[in-house]
Amino acid sequence: MQIVKENGPITGENIAERLNLTRATLRPDLAILTMAGFLDARPRVGYFYTGKSGTQLLTENLMKIYVKDYQAVPVVVRENVSVYDAIVTMFLEDVGTLFVVDENGHLVGVLSRKDLLRASIGKQELNAIPVNIIMTRMPNIAVCERDDLLVDVAKNLIERQIDAVPVVKKTATGYEVIGRITKTTIAKAFVSLADDE
Amino acid sequence: MQIVKENGPITGENIAERLNLTRATLRPDLAILTMAGFLDARPRVGYFYTGKSGTQLLTENLMKIYVKDYQAVPVVVRENVSVYDAIVTMFLEDVGTLFVVDENGHLVGVLSRKDLLRASIGKQELNAIPVNIIMTRMPNIAVCERDDLLVDVAKNLIERQIDAVPVVKKTATGYEVIGRITKTTIAKAFVSLADDE
CATH class of the missing domain: 3.10.580.10 (CBS-domain)
Structure with missing residues (x-):
């Protein structure tokens, strides 16, 4: 998250490189952080930090009730x-x-x-x-x-x-x-x- | 998170070792994951995976309103x-x-x-x-x-x-x-x- 925060948008490959990890090793972590809403991913652009706290994510859930x-x-x-x-x-x-x-x-x-x-x-x-x-x-x-x-x-x-x-x-x-x-x-x-x- | 999920409870030092990182480099990430509720930490025991999804964390927030x-x-x-x-x-x-x-x-x-x-x-x-x-x-x-x-x-x-x-x-x-x-x-x-x- 620190890497994405400071360098985003950044590709998964670049993040892996900086951590001395393979892309495959990193994939599950990125998936979880993206699912949780802390990171967002755009195809051909990379990952970026959403800047959202847990409370903000709660608020967003509320904003989906019609x-x-x-x-x-x-x-x-x-x-x-x-x-x-x-x-x-x-x-x-x-x-x-x-x-x-x-x-x-x-x-x-x-x-x-x-x-x-x-x-x-x-x-x-x-x-x-x-x-x-x-x-x-x-x-x-x-x-x-x-x-x-x-x-x-x-x-x-x-x-x-x-x-x-x-x-x-x-x-x-x-x-x-x-x-x-x-x-x-x-x-x-x-x-x-x-x-x- | 994958490491903690598979090996928790595990100390920050041990996680850092497995990632070829220093404890200091890893600290902010562990702090964010802990604050967000995905990981939990116990003194002298280490980090463990809470198994909580974003929705569960929302529910927990609600459980703090008295x-x-x-x-x-x-x-x-x-x-x-x-x-x-x-x-x-x-x-x-x-x-x-x-x-x-x-x-x-x-x-x-x-x-x-x-x-x-x-x-x-x-x-x-x-x-x-x-x-x-x-x-x-x-x-x-x-x-x-x-x-x-x-x-x-x-x-x-x-x-x-x-x-x-x-x-x-x-x-x-x-x-x-x-x-x-x-x-x-x-x-x-x-x-x-x-x-x-």
Whole structure:
């Protein structure tokens, strides 16, 4: 590594020469260092030092986890259902966030347990209020897409102090809701990092 | 690494000999491989191969994150407060879970947004019901301690489908609540792995 660090890019042959070793003897070591990410190799150029520490390599692994790898199924309600029915749906479906869609199936709002709890201690009859009165509405909704990094969605959840974001597909007429990422999703990804091999 | 793999434990001197190098020349390389976790060294014994891949080293990093590194301040209520007051406390303190304590300050229950939402769509007057009627009570409460691994708490949150656990200190008479770990805590730890250097 010292040789590569100081002289890279350098061919395997040149490294072997400097160490008084044959190329064959050196090959397994170079392979391990390359696999581990400490060195990188380019055909016809040679080895160079990536400058990466163990922690940086961990970070890179995290940067390969996408929304699509972890997204869960979304639960949606129409904007004219009552707050009471939305609460019942939340319990039946056992989710903490509902996404609200219009008659074309496009995202128009989000309902969290917090929103519903706030409404439920109000003076109004829960059967009489439609969810579109109390929901967080577009364009104030955080969304994500299948190819976003999960870590960026996690940052967004923390910053906005929300429990979930819908995974959407942009269409000419609006957002189609195709999944959900929740804090539970993030916890699962966190645990899976520890369970890998 | 090949030499250590086949002959370990082996002293630095012996490795140097086999490579026709001086001990001094070899030292930086051995240091890097040891720091990276691929080799381990024991005084008066020598170097040996840890057999760990890059992914295993990532996992080990995760195994160094403890509850005490991330725990947040707990919000507690007494068991005789009304459900209505508990909901108000939840909004004022901006938390998703309250811990319920008895007159000695010992943990007796947990109240989630879900518990409070369920109660709020019931027929009862929220001002008239004390929280100890609707709370999850001991011994059915998941708890953790300062020195537990964060990843184990994350697993527990996922398995039990809960949002938070209290960090407790065991005393002769019961559990004292000294912190909280929530799904937000886990998301923060997840993000911090990506933000490290």
